[in-house]
Amino acid sequence: MTFLSLLQQNMALFLGAVFVLGLLVGSFLNVVILRLPVMMERRWQRECADLTGTPKAEADAPFNLVTPRSRCPQCGHLITALENIPVLSYLGLRGRCRHCGTPISFRYPLVEILSALLAVAVAWHFGPGLPFLFALLLTWSLLALTFIDLDRQWLPDDITLPFLWLGLLINTRGVFTDLESAVIGAAAGYLSLWFVYHLFRMLTGKEGMGYGDFKLLAMLGAWLGWQAIPLIVILSSLVGTVFGVSFLLLRRLGRGQPIPFGPYLAMGGWIALLWGGRITAAYLDWALG
Numbered sequence: 001m002t003f004l005s006l007l008q009q010n011m012a013l014f015l016g017a018v019f020v021l022g023l024l025v026g027s028f029l030n031v032v033i034l035r036l037p038v039m040m041e042r043r044w045q046r047e048c049a050d051l052t053g054t055p056k057a058e059a060d061a062p063f064n065l066v067t068p069r070s071r072c073p074q075c076g077h078l079i080t081a082l083e084n085i086p087v088l089s090y091l092g093l094r095g096r097c098r099h100c101g102t103p104i105s106f107r108y109p110l111v112e113i114l115s116a117l118l119a120v121a122v123a124w125h126f127g128p129g130l131p132f133l134f135a136l137l138l139t140w141s142l143l144a145l146t147f148i149d150l151d152r153q154w155l156p157d158d159i160t161l162p163f164l165w166l167g168l169l170i171n172t173r174g175v176f177t178d179l180e181s182a183v184i185g186a187a188a189g190y191l192s193l194w195f196v197y198h199l200f201r202m203l204t205g206k207e208g209m210g211y212g213d214f215k216l217l218a219m220l221g222a223w224l225g226w227q228a229i230p231l232i233v234i235l236s237s238l239v240g241t242v243f244g245v246s247f248l249l250l251r252r253l254g255r256g257q258p259i260p261f262g263p264y265l266a267m268g269g270w271i272a273l274l275w276g277g278r279i280t281a282a283y284l285d286w287a288l289g
Contacts, residue, residue: 011127014123014127014128015120015123018116018119018120018122018136019120020116021116021119022117022119022120023086023087023112023113023115023116024086025115025119025140026086026112026113026114026115026116027084027108027112028065029111029115029143029144030107030108030111030112031065031070032144033111033147033148033151035065036065036144036148036158036159037148037151037152037154037156039063039064039065040156040158072099072100073102074097074100074102075097075099075100077097077098077099077100083098086112087109087113090104090108090109091109107147111143111147114143115140115143118139118143119136119140121274122135122136122139122274130175131175131176134166134170134175134176135273135274137163138167138269138270138273139273141159141163142269142270143266144159145159145216145262145263146262146263146266149212149260149262149263150260153210153260154210154212155212155213155215155216155262156212157212160212160215160216160218160219161219164218164219165222167219167220167222167223167224168182168183168186168222170223171222171223176223176224176225176273177224177228178225181225181226181227182222182223183222184221184225184226185218185220185221185224185225185227185229186218186219186221186222187221188221188226188229189214189217189218189219189220189222189226189229190214190217190218190221192217192233193214193217197209197214213261213262216265216269217229217232217233217269220232220265220269220272223269223273224269224272224273224276227280228276231268231272231276231279232265232268232269232272233268235267235268235271236261236265236267236268239264239267239268240259240261240264243259243264244259
């Protein structure tokens with residue numbers, strides 16, 4: 001009996017393996033969330049220098065998702081393998097750098113735990129198979145986009161565009177929807193928010209959202225089809241309203257302070273991925289009496 005067949009027959013073992021994998025991927029997502037924006041900024045600076053003919057600065061040391069090794073931002077202590085075990089290392093170090101005692105952000109274990117829990121939810125919903133694997137990839141991409149948008153208030157094309165194309169490709173085999181619905185979903189997702197953006201700007205003279213939001217909804221449309229777009233927009237608006245009002249009541253957010261919409265789109269898209277069909281069916285049953 002192969003390990004894969006064992007996982008297929010033992011749900012508890014399958015979920016346990018997915019949980020551990022989610023923790024490991026969550027550790028990697030922390031690197032993506034921190035480094036990808038910096039990598040893109042450096043690339044833009046090089047491109048601007050090429051376009052303007054500006055003398056280039058001395059070449060920076062290699063900086064990517066692998067190099068250099070992670071280190072404490074305060075004292076420069078290199079993080080060892082034992083200090084980089086998801087969640088356990090944070091608990092063992094009591095949330096502080098072993099060398100200088102600087103507090104380590106709770107965000108690191110939070111992302112790892114979220115990655116694991118969301119992965120288990122996907123595994124429980126889909127079970128072993130191709131839809132599960134692709135849903136897992138989409139889930140982790142949405143998690144990375146959420147935290148990058150919270151930090152930087154932009155959604156990297158380096159994630160949204162490749163995943164948009166991946167959504168179209170997998171739906172040539174009808175993994176989540178048919179190809180026609182996926183193509184229309186990508187176009188409808190982009191154009192719907194593009195229209196709202198320009199209408200809002202025309203009426204108020206302000207920009208209500210960024211182009212990254214258009215691309216994220218297009219990406220979700222490519223994965224789930226045009227039928228999911230209204231539900232995603234409604235869910236993300238509801239979630240955004242709840243969080244926005246809560247932050248205002250708790251005075252964590254000033255009036256007029258911009259709120260990134262990407263995390264709410266990601267939440268709405270993930271809910272639609274798992275339960276969109278049930279939510280839509282329940283609504284139609286209620287509406288039609």
